[in-house]
Amino acid sequence: MRKIVFDIETKNEVWGDIAAMEMSIVCIYDSETDSYSSYLEEELHKLWPILERADLLIGYNSEHFDTPILNKYYHGDLSKIKHLDLLSEIKNSLGRRVSLDQIAEATLGRGKSGHGLQAIKWWKEGDIDSLRKYCLEDVKITKEVYDFALKNQLLRYKEAGKKFDIKLNTSSWEKTNNNSMTFSLPF
16 A cells, blocks of 8 residues: 655645645655655646555645645645545544644654744745755654554543543554546546
């Protein structure tokens, strides 16, 4: 099964209006090559074939943020690829949202290296190296959180200095899906 863990950062902050947000960078982990890579807007043509061959896309808050924004740049429909949004899984089990930073800190013993507003600042300043490093780190954390959940059937979060478990049903996460998708490449 080819799994792609992904995260995007944006050029602008327009809360509540995904249509007005623009992507600055997308970073991925590709299980087939066991490698991490990043793509600026002008490099997206290299990303599409990778996503089109994926069996599973994995993200954090990706159903409502990353995928809709990335889909604005894609000529097909990325929602046709099987997708696992870890935040949705957490919300379904816990009944509320928990930040990736809280999950990473309690589950992995380390938090994120920054936040999305810093990423926008780096974009505006032209500091692509810091932006890329931050986004890649988010992908690494998301991958490690996914791997932990798959192995242990739970994730952890910290609140008021105490750790709590979030039980997850991961039994269907890696079942293949034979949905056809709209490809962007001519055949």
